[in-house]
Amino acid sequence: MDPREREDQRDDDLHHRLALGDRQAFEELYRRYSPAAFGLAYRVTGQELLAQDVVHDSFLALWKAPEAFDPARGTFRTFFLSLVHHRAVDTVRREERLRRRSLRVNPGGPEDEDVTEDVVEDAWLQDRRARVVAALGCLPREQREVLELAYFGGYTQARIAESLGIPLGTVKTRTLAALRKLQGMLKERDE
């Protein structure tokens, strides 16, 4: 079995155990994914305490409703980090209603993030991260800009269009093109 498949299988086994109420499985999933989840939540919210709440709520939701993950529809990693992202975006939009933010992608970009010094993470996850960062770096600047504002900034496409002064249709087209390119590049790198 290829190392990536082995890690995905390991996640599936842990998830099965989690569904049985196994606290050790929860502990192991927390060890595996809390740095990635916290890194993501911090990048989107830009605030330590908000990021903590997002990660806390995401792991607790996983513990309380493990059946929300269906292995037939993708990997556990994708499911869980997507859950974290959704919560982080909801949080930042709620906060934005309280105070206006300038349009920016929160600090801590992939280029300047030191992922090894302060983070205890499995090597396979760092390897996957390096591949995504490299693929992201290959996107044309204008595609990368809309993708990062949406994903890491938590902005809606309508808000991005308004702030960049470009038509909404252009934001949509660039986003779709970016997603397709990333999909192709990540697939190539997996092969």
Place this chain on the structure above:
Amino acid sequence: MRTDHESVQELLGAYALHALDAKEGERAERLVASHLPECSECREDFEAFQAVSGELALAAGGRRPPRILGARLRREVKSSRGRRLASAVLSAVAVLILIALAGWSAHLSTRVSDAEARQAKTREFLATVSHPLSHVVPLATARQSSVEAEAQLAATYVPGAGTLYLFVSLPAPRSDRVYQVWVLRDGRFESAGTFRPDRGQVIFKINADVDEITGLLVTVEPTEGSPSPSAEHVVTASF
């Protein structure tokens, strides 16, 4: 030239990135619910967009969370009742099992083949259920499983006896599927065998001491069984 298909793709892509406002998000949700089940192309694209969205998360960079967060979660998980089942003796369930078993035994008499072996298993099972130290544990069907409404399940064992019986009343799976029983031992799932219910009912013998296993899982698998559990959980229980 833009096509409807491209508009759908744009919407699905933005939805996978959580980049839609509430109104557009609802439109995407309706599309996912109504269009995707019948359009394999859009379904595959959407799954691919979701996978890219999940991978993008890693590009945020890892960051070690404060210890207080892990401690808080551990405390909450420990105190939550979760899905753990009480392993108390539940006499009402035991009676239900015996009543169901009586019906099962009655129809056995009309099936000569395998009858002796089955009756021997029935005697063992009854001896376990009626043992003064026996535990009968009702088992929960997995939420959202296809058999949720119809299933009746329980496990019974005598501590230290090295045998666990699973009493199962389940609808027949598809003709190319079987139920597979898994025990969780030392953090790993081991197959305990497969079965198809006989007129809806089965007594399944598992050679394991309940002290050695921490959980039980029943899944739906292809006829030949699987090396690891599928996603289709029917029963989950922890001991």
